[in-house]
Amino acid sequence: MWLPIHINEQSAEPLYYQIEVQLRALIVSGQLEEGTLLPSIRELAQLLKCSVITVRRVYQDLENEGLLRTKQGTGTYVARIEQNAMDRFRLDSVIEGIESAIDAGKLVQCTKEELMKLFQEILERKYRG
């Protein structure tokens, strides 16, 4: 099974965190439906070229949050998620994205005003028509 998770090796964010944010987003956005069987730990590690230690940590964290459940011997599944949990997590990956965009701006010494203007422009362009 393929999952649209992208790793940025150059990022300051730890790998497990990058994977966790994206997998959480896939679940709470409903792209991975309740009951979906996720890849085994070894399979996902192979797919993302990371260690099984990292994947185990991600599955463990998301299970503790109630997003995944593990059935002994059969694998890890997407759990049933309450609506309010969905709302709580829905914006997390968006916040993540905006933060990294602002970091990119700060790197080239953008002012707040410049960034705000850029944000408005891109927003208009994306939502046009």
Next chain:
Amino acid sequence: MTDHAISLTDVELRRQHFQLGPIHLKVPRGYVTAIVGPNGSGKSSTFRLILDLLKPDNGDIMLLGESIASEEDWQTKGKVGYLPEMFSQHDDKVKASFKTDFVKKWYPNWDVNRYQELLRLFEVDDGIKLGRMSKGMRRKYELALVLSHHPELLLLDEPSSGLDPLAWRTMIDVLHRYMEPGDRTILMASHIIEEVKRLADYIVFMIHGRVLGVYEKDELFGSWHAFYMQGDRKIAETMPGQCGIEQAGGGMLRVITRQAPEAEAWCEKEAITISHRQALQLDDILAVLVEQERTRLRS
């Protein structure tokens, strides 16, 4: 049951021109551990010690929970698959199938279907004489042979040497599937960076006969970064985990750290802007460690 597939304690091997160890190494069960190091750093000797093909001058070696010095170790070895870096020439004259018939007698768990499946997967004909096989073909045949008795532990010495890119991909996939049950272990030595990245969970650096530590792979790559920043060399020297500074042009310094998260917090505190950061590759990290080890030997 221990949670280490292999453990070496105080292991030393003394030769006229080389000393290996003292080595302390614990290989965790259920994971892929890759030994990385320059030529002649003692990787292959370590494999031979683990298999009791070489006797250490000192120290203890435990293999799958048993001491390898004990008398009845053949049952333990039946659970191990070993792929040496080079093959002896004395079986060059025989057909591969002849060698298979000989080898399988030693393994009660020999699985003929598994063997046939692997030959098919690797596109190997075992009716050919071993001496007439290409290097890659021979490698693939030997790999099929060591996997066909369902070993608990695989020792792979430069597994991909001689393989073409497609065969290499097949091998990586076969090894991932081998690990799927979760209780199996691979210890491998490799020069191929991509191979280590794709397979390993833990990385062991071995330089000049010394083990420089066992690292979880993702933590290792997350810690070794190069920061590009403006500033004073004197100040940069005090960065946490600093392992080297060079001029990067335009008044910019390239500072290598092995503690990236701490170094980043430090930069923030010192009001230093990080213009760019770069995760170090395995060979870059190895180069720094080799250089440090040379300095240590000189002093």
